[in-house]
């Protein structure tokens with residue numbers, strides 16, 4: 001039989017390797033940015049067109065390449081960072097496998113320009129699908145510029161696999177931030193489709209975090225600084241009250257290289273102990289400096305995973321450091337173990353509870369009289385509330401069975417008592433439930449779910465209304481967001497406009513807020529809008545729903561009064577009254593109970609069970 005084994009040509013081998021290293025435009029971004037850092041650049045520019053699908057270009061002022069190196073760097077296993085196997089244990093550079101540029105050149109059209117500082121001329125190379133098309137001397141600046149065009153032009157399967165421009169841009173921004181954060185002493189810029197997304201000046205880590213996420217972060221950071229014989233930990237953690245509902249702002253860098261490690265994450269969480277509100281994730285930006293010989297970073301081709309020689313010690317040092325940092329800055333509050341911590345709404349906000357919308361509230365509304373029920377405007381498609389009648393009927397039956405005083409007819413009871421609340425008591429239980437007692441029954445109402453329902457329907461009504469209830473602000477305020485949130489806010493702007501936010505783009509990641517919905521009272525736009533954006537991002541994966549109700553849900557969840565917030569009697573009453581105006585007010589959209597009724601039958605049954 002004839003020989004059948006072939007050695008694959010380099011172009012094929014490179015394409016296969018590219019499958020592992022280059023999966024999307026963001027992977028190219030990561031490799032190019034890291035190369036520029038390794039080349040000692042102090043100014044690095046990233047230029048993206050069409051979410052990196054048509055152009056990814058990185059321009060640096062690093063040490064540049066000679067004519068030979070410029071050609072060699074596209075070969076497989078071509079690296080200047082590793083010569084012998086022992087070097088692997090002393091690595092401080094980001095690359096070392098020498099496969100990134102070869103992989104990129106196998107699946108794109110690449111143009112490289114590079115010049116050594118001492119050289120008279122530089123070199124330009126054009127390479128396409130691993131085939132070199134051009135190599136010439138050229139006059140160019142010191143440093144290197146690599147433009148990667150039409151990624152996956154020769155691998156249609158990969159190209160079709162790419163996600164929407166919005167999502168691919170998000171991934172690129174993530175990679176950019178992961179390199180720009182630890183290298184805060186360098187200048188970075190990011191342009192997307194000709195617009196400047198970031199222009200970061202050299203500074204310390206705190207300044208870099210604020211430049212990326214907005215100036216508001218300055219007050220949210222707790223410094224971390226610990227030096228031991230095994231590791232040094234520096235950076236910042238977010239104050240517990242600013243913990244997010246979703247993982248996101250969690251960055252570990254080992255020797256300035258971004259890594260992912262569940263074990264380290266666990267250590268940080270453990271350091272926070274029970275300071276974190278339930279179901280939230282702390283923010284952190286931590287750099288661990290460790291002797292490279294004691295770690296193995298070579299276990300994954302994209303190098304975001306890591307193994308430690310002495311995992312246990314790293315864990316306990318990290319946990320203790322976090323705990324100590326929180327303590328030092330007296331973040332540890334005097335905890336009341338009886339109650340859930342309120343984290344979303346500072347107490348000062350309680351003085352300014354959302355007001356009822358003037359447009360759609362029927363002041364004479366009577367919950368027990370369906371004839372008088374006026375559905376909020378344009379909400380007629382919602383089921384009419386039938387629960388009230390039902391429970392009233394049950395009550396009446398129960399009471400007549402037990403032979404107690406005959407009930408007043410609905411209308412007299414309402415007119416005489418409900419509107420004045422004369423016979424209604426309101427108290428709060430566990431800072432979480434509104435307890436309403438009328439002469440016939442006891443209602444337990446989950447304050448957070450109730451308030452969410454109220455806001456949800458208000459926002460929906462506003463989205464359907466012809467006029468926007470908006471209040472022009474006396475002094476417009478500006479809003480600074482990070483690049484990802486900017487994309488989300490841009491998507492939401494038309495709808496937010498509809499519900500009464502007047503927000504205009506101000507270039508870069510800035511916005512100007514000129515007006516707020518008149519049916520809410522709140523201060524601090526940054527906070528409110530950040531909360532809505534965060535919820536909106538969370539809801540995208542948790543709920544499959546149409547855009548309007550997703551927005552309404554996000555506003556509701558972001559702005560609602562949380563369980564654990566102390567409320568005044570007036571506020572309890574107000575939430576109860578507003579809740580009654582909502583369709584199907586006894587349950588949430590997903591069927592969770594908002595109201596639990598303890599009526600006579602139930603109470604009697606409880607006593608009977610006890611006495612058996």
Ligand code: ADP
Nearest residue numbers: 035039073079080095096097098099100101144
């Ligand atoms: P690695 O980074 O693992 O060495 P790459 O394929 O990313 O492999 O790069 C190959 C080589 O090309 C690098 O080792 C470096 O010598 C050179 N190189 C790549 N990018 C630059 C740059 N921006 N400036 C100077 N040299 C570079």
Ligand code: MG
Nearest residue numbers: 031035095100
């Ligand atoms: Mg590299």
